[in-house]
Amino acid sequence: MFSSVLIANRGEIALRVARTARRLGMRVIVVHSEADSAAPFVAFADEAYPIGPAPARESYLVAERILDVARRAGAECIHPGYGFLSENAEFAEACAVAGIVFVGPPPSAVRAMGLKDAAKALAEKAGVPVVPGYHGDIQDPAFLREKAYQIGYPVLIKAVAGGGGKGMRRVDKHADFEEALASCQREALNAFSDARVLVEKYITAPRHVEVQVFGDRHGQVLHLFERDCSMQRRHQKVIEEAPAPGMSAETRAAFGRAAVDAARAVGYYGAGTVEFIADGSKGLRPDGFYFMEMNTRLQVEHPVTEMITGLDLVEWQFRVAAGEPLPCRQDQLAIAGHAVEARLYAEEPERGFLPSTGHIHALRLPEGEGIRVDFGVAEGGEVTPYYDPMIAKIIAHGPSRDVALDRLHAALEDTLVAGPKTNLRFLAALIDQPDFRAGRLDTGFIDRNLAALGAEPQPLDPGAVAAGALALLAEEKARLAALAAARSGWAGDPWSAGDGFALAPGRAGALRLAVEGEIVDLATDAAGAAIAAEGLAPERDFTLVTAGDAVHVLDRGRQIRVAVPDPLDVTFEDHGGDAGGIVRAPMHGKLVALFVAEGEPVEKGQRVAIVEAMKMEHPVLAPRAGIVEGIAFAAGAQLGEGARILSIAVAE
Template sequence: MFSKILIANRGEIAVRVIRTARRMGVRTVAVYSDADANALHVAMADEAVHIGPSPVSESYLRGDRIIEAAKATGAEAIHPGYGFLSENPDFVDQVEAAGLVFIGPSAASIRAMGLKDAAKRLMESADVPVVPGYHGEAQDIVVLASKAREIGYPVLIKARAGGGGKGMRRVEHPDDFPDALSGARREAKAAFGDDRVLVEKYVEKPRHIEVQVFGDNFGNAVHLFERDCSAQRRHQKVIEEAPAPGMTAEMRKAMTDAAVKAAKAISYSGAGTIEFIVDTSDGLRPDRFWFMEMNTRLQVEHPVTEMITGVDLVEWQLRVAAGEKLPKSQEEIALSGHAFEARIYAEDPQRDFLPAIGTLHHLSFPIQAPAGSTMRIETGVRQGDAISPYYDPMIAKLVVHAEDRHSALGALATALKNTEIAGSVTNIAFLAALAEDADFAAGDVDTGLIGRKQAALTETPQPDATIVARAGLAASGMHGVSSDDPWASLTGYSHFHPIERQVSLHRGTEELKAGVTAPGNGRYTVRLDGSQSIGLTQADLAGTVTWPGHVAVFAAGIAYTFAVPDPFASAAEAEAGAGSMRAPMPGLVKLVRAAQGDAVKKGQPLLILEAMKMEHTIAAQHDGVIADIASEGAQVTDGTVLVRFVEEAGA
């Protein structure tokens, strides 16, 4: 076994690898960028090496610096985690040329599966079912559009390199093909450095079911059952589970046999995932699943497989890379219970899941697992850390396991509702709503479920009067603290009558007024908008947090966040740029589709902002004539004015 390894990654996967390595007595070396100097994975590792500035192209994608760090610290092997360099065969070659071990598959295996079109041709020759589509070399729009017509609409344009939904577009009609192709190519080029695509038939009621496979260097390959990853938004997974709901013995055997066959076809060693698309329009049938791609690395959702099998996949990675045989045979791997993983992101579900940034001023996960379940929290952040624009906005993965699907799903919903995060908008309330959705609970899920129900799943009820009153009390600063001092009970006291402190709360464009008085003995009265009065006690402050300029109230899994304006700020500052269209996050202005002087209509696309490796279309919020618009190639920060209109130019 290795005595020391370097982890060429960051965040929760780096923390995950460190945890297993520590249990095995293997020392770890972390690498970090400027933005991650104080990150959790850096603090947990035995050693840490700075490798460059915050952008990934200058740090986590610098294979030369990572190899130098490994050699300088005496590490014998490099674990790539997932993302970044994990599926880069050139990096594998460089690692091995430096006399180090790459903890993963061979460069040949990665190359065989790295390009989706070539991988599908290989799978066809190995007698693995492949989805109908065009996987050829020609990239001319005339050829691709012609092939799309032959396949039959709707079709899916997919980047031939990479994954994660980037460079992917669904096309319903031939007229939409050119724009969709351009968008897919731009996104693929930005994410993977390769703008080539393939075209496939879009399955109308698809499920995304994948099989975890594992191989060693002695020709052995096994599966560790399947995971269902059909709950997706924008082609990216949000809740995964294992095993797949409704799976029959016949279907499982057909899929797992095909997965192992695929792994053996490329002499695969290490952890890998064979992803299948399944047509469920007529139920789960052994003749209705097709190979999509192979991920030649550990997957983000690997914890659900670990929960149902009791296998530590990272430990297996280390053992196989160190030259050992697989720890278990196929017959020794058993499935037990059901597990779910929910990905908690800094993103705004009400704005089409737009990624967000912010400082995690409050971060609290359930201390105990819900009754009848076990729970894991996989995270790479701590309270006070910032979600930066440079990396994926995942905050944590909440993983639960119970004896059956119904119990596990109930535990997931409960755990989500007991998770509190403030400082950035998150998708927690959306995840809890999805966990309690009737169709999802029944196992009637396909990749279009979230899209069909997005409005209902992302709807957040308005805060009731008690929530607003709790926010007003927390923001007032009048509440006392627990103390044996009798004077502490006199907060807000005056000689003739209690003093009323006025608080202004802003939620979106709405302003709420609260007048707070403290009669004494831990009792408070909050008068809302000058009329309705609500009585509160010190106990009502539980589930509220404050930080400069803000207060959040947690209720039923929802974080109601209010801005608390500085009363000394000028009105001019508060109203500056009213009506302007501003950048919702830091990013790069990738494409501008309008110019100064253009008359535009509400909903018309004006520019494309690239942020967190995804493209976001900025559309006109109202009719008007453009006075000024951002330049193509401009790097903007959160809140930067992107578009100004003539009617506000003289304001």
């Protein structure tokens, strides 16, 4: 076994790998960007080395810097985690040249499975079924458009070098193909430095089922059963579970054989995942699934496999990399119970799942029987726009699927995050959805149930607003009392102390507050001390977290921010005027495209710009018809959340 490891990653996976490495007696070395200098994985490590600015392309993706640290620190091996350099064959080869073991598969396998078109050809040659489509080299838009027509809509455009849901677009009609292709290629080029795509038939009622495989350097390859990852949005996994609901022993054996055959076809060793798309319209069947791709690394959702097998897959990775044989045979592996994982993201389901950034003022993660939490941030830390917005993975295990889901739901109810918005309430609603509970699921499930899951704009809860306002009033009252006492030694009711009420005045008899980017006036009594708070039902149990001049009101996973408005804050610069024509950045990010010019007419709902955050593109639409004016930024600019991009004046 190795005596030291450098972990070439960040966040929850860096901390998770570090824990196993330390248990095995290794010296843990990490690298970090400027943005991650105070992250939990850095604090946990024995040694930590800065490698550059926050953007990954200037730090975590700079192989030379990581290898230089590994040499200076005397690391025997490098564990790449997932993402970043984990599937970079050149990096694996550079490790070998430097005399450092790469904890992963051989570079030849990474190359063979790294491009989706080549991987499908290999799988087909090995007798593994593949989805019908075009996987060739021609990238001419007109040619691809014609191929899509021949395949038949709906089709899926996928980046050849893609992964993680990036560079994928479903197209339902011929007229939309060119725009979807251009967007897909742009996103693929940014995320993978490779704009090439393939086009394949979109399977209706698709189930996403993947198989964990493991090989050693002695020729043994086995599988550790399947995971169902069908609960997705925008091709990003939200809930993963093992085993897959409705999977028979016969079908499981067929999936396992196909996965092992695909791995053997490229001489695979180490941890890998073979992903399949299954036609779920008639249930999971031995003859109803197709090869999609092979991820030549550990997966985000590997904990559910660990929970049902009792194994540590990271330990297996280290042992295989050290040349040891796999510790068991296929017939010695068994499934124990059921496990479900929920990805806790800093995002806003009510605003189209836009990423949410900012300071984490409070964080409480769950504990309990059958509960595991893999986290990457801590209270007092930051969710930045530079990386994936995952806060933690919450995993529940139980003797049955129902027990595991009940435990996961309780764990989500016990989780608290104040600061960035999260998908907590959405996750709890998803787990409670009757069809999901019954195992009736496919990759379109979430999109069909957005309204029922609360993933649409919701009105402000008057009780929550009032609770936040009352908390601000109480703090202001205490401040005034302290001020009055300091001035004259007086103690008593601050409202009669002559200092007046310092919160922002609104209309007569009203208190002005900033609530979720909007100005709200709440009624007060003559003394300015009491709010008309009929919305505050006595049985409601809000959690209040005070941060500066704001109060975060938490209620069953939903959060609102109630604050004293800052007259200099550009977020509120249009209050009281014509704010209906202001087009703002929906989140911190980069303005990658601007589709309109000064004086140009636009229609309501027309796409006027694209903002990119965390390597995902987000279209910005015109809020009304009119004439474009006051363009504030050019393409390529970095934008803060709420920044005004342009205005749309009403046409005369």
